[in-house]
Amino acid sequence: MNSDKKPQSSDCFSLLKELSETPGVSGREEQIRARISEYLAPLVDELHTDTLGNLTGLRRGHNSSGKRVMLAAHMDEIGLIVTRLEKGFLRFAPVGGVDLGALPAQEVTVHGRSDLPGLIASRPPHVLSMEEREKPFAQADLFIDVGLAPDKLADQVSVGDFISIRRSADGLGKGHATGKAFDNRLSVVVLLQALRILQGRSHGWDVVSVVSVQEEIGLRGAKTATFHLAPDVGIALDVTYAEQPGASPDEALPMGSGPAIGLGPNMHPVLRQLLVNTAEREEIPYTNEVLPGNSGTDAWAMQVSQSGVPTALISVPIRNMHTPAETVALKDIDRSARLLAGTICVLPEDLSALALDDQA
Numbered sequence: 001m002n003s004d005k006k007p008q009s010s011d012c013f014s015l016l017k018e019l020s021e022t023p024g025v026s027g028r029e030e031q032i033r034a035r036i037s038e039y040l041a042p043l044v045d046e047l048h049t050d051t052l053g054n055l056t057g058l059r060r061g062h063n064s065s066g067k068r069v070m071l072a073a074h075m076d077e078i079g080l081i082v083t084r085l086e087k088g089f090l091r092f093a094p095v096g097g098v099d100l101g102a103l104p105a106q107e108v109t110v111h112g113r114s115d116l117p118g119l120i121a122s123r124p125p126h127v128l129s130m131e132e133r134e135k136p137f138a139q140a141d142l143f144i145d146v147g148l149a150p151d152k153l154a155d156q157v158s159v160g161d162f163i164s165i166r167r168s169a170d171g172l173g174k175g176h177a178t179g180k181a182f183d184n185r186l187s188v189v190v191l192l193q194a195l196r197i198l199q200g201r202s203h204g205w206d207v208v209s210v211v212s213v214q215e216e217i218g219l220r221g222a223k224t225a226t227f228h229l230a231p232d233v234g235i236a237l238d239v240t241y242a243e244q245p246g247a248s249p250d251e252a253l254p255m256g257s258g259p260a261i262g263l264g265p266n267m268h269p270v271l272r273q274l275l276v277n278t279a280e281r282e283e284i285p286y287t288n289e290v291l292p293g294n295s296g297t298d299a300w301a302m303q304v305s306q307s308g309v310p311t312a313l314i315s316v317p318i319r320n321m322h323t324p325a326e327t328v329a330l331k332d333i334d335r336s337a338r339l340l341a342g343t344i345c346v347l348p349e350d351l352s353a354l355a356l357d358d359q360a
Helices: 008-019 030-043 129-135 150-156 183-199 220-229 269-281 298-303 330-345
Strands: 044-050 055-059 067-073 081-087 088-093 109-110 113-120 142-145 162-165 176-179 204-210 233-241 259-264 285-289 313-316 328-329
Touching: 008 030, 008 176, 008 183, 008 330, 030 044, 030 055, 030 183, 055 183, 067 183, 067 220, 067 298, 081 150, 081 313, 088 162, 088 269, 088 298, 183 204, 183 233, 183 313, 183 328, 183 330, 204 220, 220 298, 233 298, 233 330, 259 269, 269 330, 285 313, 298 313, 313 328, 313 330
Parallel strands: 067 204, 067 233, 233 313, 259 285
Antiparallel strands: 044 055, 055 204, 081 088, 081 162, 088 142, 109 113, 109 162, 113 142, 176 328, 259 313
16 A cells, blocks of 8 residues: 555645745845745754855754755746836846746736836737747847836836746646746745654754755855855755656656656765665655756755765656746645655764765
């Protein structure tokens, strides 16, 4: 009998919805950091924010061994930034890997002197030539309308103001949910749920939970945090591509089949095997994610900090990544949290157990 417990979907979705809808574009994460801090503080012994903006919580192990595992889940989301005010409208540039094709007609919030609701618009199709209609949208074709006259707009918005997508998270059928910024707010939910599980279990290692910033523009938060903390082991939490029409079967993984465990040169083979063993022991469904090079996650930054950190990666498959309609199976969040907590509880007392066998 499979012991995979029924996920607390309502609690999971409620938290995911709250974090998803809270703004936090790379470089301006203060609102989402404050919200996450409220949930993280009761689960750790110490909590602080570093110079770059990473939120770091320390949960001490039960035997005070001094060994530390760093968990990394980034809080920032892709978004936009104002580049020019043009006759009562806003021109903008992307912050992170924004899909321009998904932007037309999207509602946004412009974070000026106060938050302003706006809409991403373009020239209507009936004024376009047939040739123009067949071309994909370019950034120059798009602008933001907040409904203000030019002089009023200039009083409220400045070049350099950040813009976030405004979208509510919603439940779908069969325990699925959709919304914006699931990359990577859902991994923050994984981290928080794992810490809640650890409240009722014994773990020898100190757990340092880093909710990192500016991942979407270069893994910056994880780079600085790992260098500062110098952990003995690192586990990154992120999302990956789920199967959907048009997705390559070589890159996409089944959604609803549990967490994906990274496999490749970015991953420490002994630590990865510990994750696999934990999943099999606790009967948690999982898939393998083959990553032949750069994983594109905080694991890439963690692995090569200082003299090197044994690193692993747990990813949750989502559809429609980097769009306002990212979609996840909620049970994969629950399973990922159980896998993470279970692995932390069996980290070896002797670090030599993680040594690579040169004779292999």
